[in-house]
Amino acid sequence: MGRLVRSYDFAAQLFGSGLELLQFVALDRIACVITDVAMPGMNGFVLYETLRARGFDKPVIFMTGFAEEGSEQRALAAGAACFLRKPFQDTDIIRCIELALLTHRGEPPT
Secondary structure (H helix, E strand, C coil): CHHHHHHHHCCCCCCHHHHHHHCCCHHHHHCEEEEECCCCCCCHHHHHHHHCCCCCCEEEEEEEECCCHHHHHHHHCCCCCCEECCCHHHHHHEEECCCCCCHHHCCCCC
16 A cells, blocks of 8 residues: 555555554654554554544545445544545545545645
8 A cells, every 4th residue: 555655656654553553653744544444453443533532633544345334434424534445446545545635625626
């Protein structure tokens, strides 16, 4: 994922877990988070809720390889910028990132 994002001229910082992201000292410098719904230790929803509770207001994009009923609705209702089901095309995640960043900055999508 990092290589793909960087190939479109976005900076990318990869974390091994949700907890590792939460311990990152420069969290305020992150423009967008991409998280999997199913992760060991902390799922994407818990990560999202913890980020929001800490005042992190940047866009969060969810992805999943599992078709758990209601997960997409739950993520979008909570304010997720995008929800992708694996497998997806490279352009799908890039478009989600672009739209999330534009929307967060208050710019209209192109």
